Amino acid sequence: MYKKFVSTFAGLATGAALFVGSAAAQETVEVLHWWTAGGEAAALNVLKKQLEEEGVTWEDMPVAGGSGVQAMTVLRSRVTSGNAPTAVQMLGYDITEWADQGVVADLSDLASKENWDNVVPTALQKFSKNSEGQWIAAPVDVHSTNWMWANKKIFDEVGVEGDIKDWDQLIQVLDKIKEAGYTPIAYGGQPWQDATVFEAVVLATGGPDFYQKALNDFDEEALGSDTMKQAFDRMSKLHEYVDPNFSGRDWNLATAMVINGKAALQFMGDWAKGEFLRADMKPGEDFVCQRFPGTEGSVLFNSDQFVMFKVGEDKRDAQLKLASAVMSPEFQIAFNKVKGSVPARTDIAPDEFDACGQKGMKQLAEANDNNHLYGSLAHGYGAPSAVKNAVFDVVTAHFNGEYTSEEAVQALVDAVASAR
Ligand code: BGC
Numbered sequence: 001m002y003k004k005f006v007s008t009f010a011g012l013a014t015g016a017a018l019f020v021g022s023a024a025a026q027e028t029v030e031v032l033h034w035w036t037a038g039g040e041a042a043a044l045n046v047l048k049k050q051l052e053e054e055g056v057t058w059e060d061m062p063v064a065g066g067s068g069v070q071a072m073t074v075l076r077s078r079v080t081s082g083n084a085p086t087a088v089q090m091l092g093y094d095i096t097e098w099a100d101q102g103v104v105a106d107l108s109d110l111a112s113k114e115n116w117d118n119v120v121p122t123a124l125q126k127f128s129k130n131s132e133g134q135w136i137a138a139p140v141d142v143h144s145t146n147w148m149w150a151n152k153k154i155f156d157e158v159g160v161e162g163d164i165k166d167w168d169q170l171i172q173v174l175d176k177i178k179e180a181g182y183t184p185i186a187y188g189g190q191p192w193q194d195a196t197v198f199e200a201v202v203l204a205t206g207g208p209d210f211y212q213k214a215l216n217d218f219d220e221e222a223l224g225s226d227t228m229k230q231a232f233d234r235m236s237k238l239h240e241y242v243d244p245n246f247s248g249r250d251w252n253l254a255t256a257m258v259i260n261g262k263a264a265l266q267f268m269g270d271w272a273k274g275e276f277l278r279a280d281m282k283p284g285e286d287f288v289c290q291r292f293p294g295t296e297g298s299v300l301f302n303s304d305q306f307v308m309f310k311v312g313e314d315k316r317d318a319q320l321k322l323a324s325a326v327m328s329p330e331f332q333i334a335f336n337k338v339k340g341s342v343p344a345r346t347d348i349a350p351d352e353f354d355a356c357g358q359k360g361m362k363q364l365a366e367a368n369d370n371n372h373l374y375g376s377l378a379h380g381y382g383a384p385s386a387v388k389n390a391v392f393d394v395v396t397a398h399f400n401g402e403y404t405s406e407e408a409v410q411a412l413v414d415a416v417a418s419a420r
Pocket of ligand 1: 034040251304
């Protein structure tokens with residue numbers, strides 16, 4: 001593997017040398033992303049450094065806002081004005097929607113030289129290629145959303161031992177934490193965060209097949225079912241355990257509440273791990289990672305991919321260097337260890353990852369083998385943005401008390417029908 005890595009770069013270096021005369025101008029990549037939280041920025045730094053070592057200047061274009069909501073708005077205006085960045089962090093259906101606009105670059109030659117077809121998980125490849133089967137994006141990581149992160153000291157204090165297995169046990173624990181005087185759930189009230197918790201609750205409530213039917217296939221019967229009503233009831237129950245200032249809170253500030261021992265736990269994707277690591281906390285010793293209670297065995301995935309946009313010839317070489325760097329095994333290990341995610345390659349050994357990372361890699365492989373790997377709706381892998389946003393609106397309105405659970409079920413059925 002290492003040999004391949006070296007020869008890839010040797011090849012590129014030779015290619016770059018040929019350009020020296022005409023392209024003495026510095027090679028630059030402009031990268032639009034939303035990795036602005038501490039753990040995210042630390043992970044991105046791994047990539048910046050690697051490229052700088054190869055003589056590529058990194059022009060940073062951060063657009064803050066969890067899950068990329070604001071970044072996608074900025075991207076639209078950049079592309080509309082004919083000034084697309086070199087590469088853009090993107091999720092699932094957003095990628096295929098941009099590919100259909102004909103504004104993205106073809107990476108197929110590089111992909112075939114580096115054998116991406118054989119190492120990138122199949123579930124991701126569907127989103128990394130355009131409708132003609134050309135590679136247009138390089139996946140950086142595989143994240144997963146149905147996780148729970150907890151402060152170990154608080155868990156010890158209230159006597160939580162081992163994993164919380166199901167909903168009833170979860171409620172017992174939340175009650176104990178409340179009695180002990182802590183905020184039980186660190187909660188960020190933003191639509192994408194509401195939806196992140198909601199999709200885990202739907203999975204826990206209805207099981208894997210139900211999740212697939214409701215939030216990937218948008219089957220009307222599943223959306224309008226009693227099970228869905230129960231999922232909304234459970235969201236209302238969780239509301240009893242959040243603090244009064246949850247509204248609008250950024251996800252990383254919620255994680256900080258768990259880190260600082262103000263709150264006991266957070267339901268969030270594994271990018272939260274990056275924040276614990278940044279605070280020098282150790283998995284198993286200082287913080288706990290487990291699947292959202294009742295969802296063990298299933299994985300709701302998302303993957304950050306760098307979509308390459310069509311750029312001038314002068315920028316193409318640097319763009320390919322970026323894509324190649326992202327896909328290299330060494331980078332995938334270094335980056336994902338810091339980010340909290342797992343590699344977007346199937347040929348990487350888990351040895352260098354911490355206990356949560358190893359758990360994540362094993363569970364991802366098992367979920368894939370057992371057909372229990374599902375796209376995260378909240379993070380772009382369940383549905384195109386119109387449907388995703390329609391679901392967000394209903395979930396947030398319900399969480400904030402604007403709908404009863406019955407009304408939310410009906411609103412969900414209607415909103416999905418009109419968005420599809
Ligand atoms: C991305 C993560 C990011 C998180 C919070 C997710 O959609 O996949 O990389 O850390 O949003 O912004």
